[in-house]
Amino acid sequence: MAKSxxxxxRRKMRAEKRKKVAPKELARLKSTLGQGENGEITMKDMAEIATVVPVHKLKQKSEDVEMKTEEDGPSKMEMDSKRSKxxxxxxxxxxxxxxxxxxxxxxxxxxxxxxxKHKLKKGVAW
Known part of the structure; x- marks a missing residue:
């Protein structure tokens, strides 16, 4: 923004509004996450909201992907159409x-x- x-x-008023709304926003965020008053989240609660996957499975999956790319060699991104550079x-x-x-x-x-464009012939033109 300019410095008018x-x-x-307007910047000052927006900052004040953020300070004023912040506690309400934090309370609403905690309630949506299911923390409530105690501030604790159990894995059972998280399983209802999102899929919980153990870390070792994610690491194993990423290693498998790396191995496949090394075996195939360097792969190029396929384009739908061929274009002249x-x-x-x-x-x-x-x-x-x-x-x-x-x-x-x-x-x-x-x-x-x-x-x-026509190319000129080599030699002397008479």
Whole structure:
């Protein structure tokens, strides 16, 4: 934000509002987590809310994934369409969605200039 008086005032008021709302927000968060007044969460309570998985199973699963990638070798990300890096055209002659019309026009003009350019023959022209 800028440093105008209005923005400074709004920042100040937002900070005060955060201080005012913080206790209510904390109480609401604790009640949703099921802590209540005692501040303790049991694993049975957590099992009702989310799936509980032991840590050793997660580590074992990640090691299996690493082993598979090493066996297969370096893998490349597969793309839906093949695109020329030089012209940015796909197999249907379309530019990518993110490219704006001005960029597409510029690339098209470059492509046409290279295509229409005639090479001069070596030697002396009489």
């Amino acid at each position: 008086l209005r923005s400074k005032w 030089k012209t940015m055209l796909d197999e249907h002659g379309q530019y990518p969605k993110w490219m704006n019309q001005r960029q597409a026009k510029k690339l098209k003009s470059k492509r046409k200039a290279v295509k229409g």
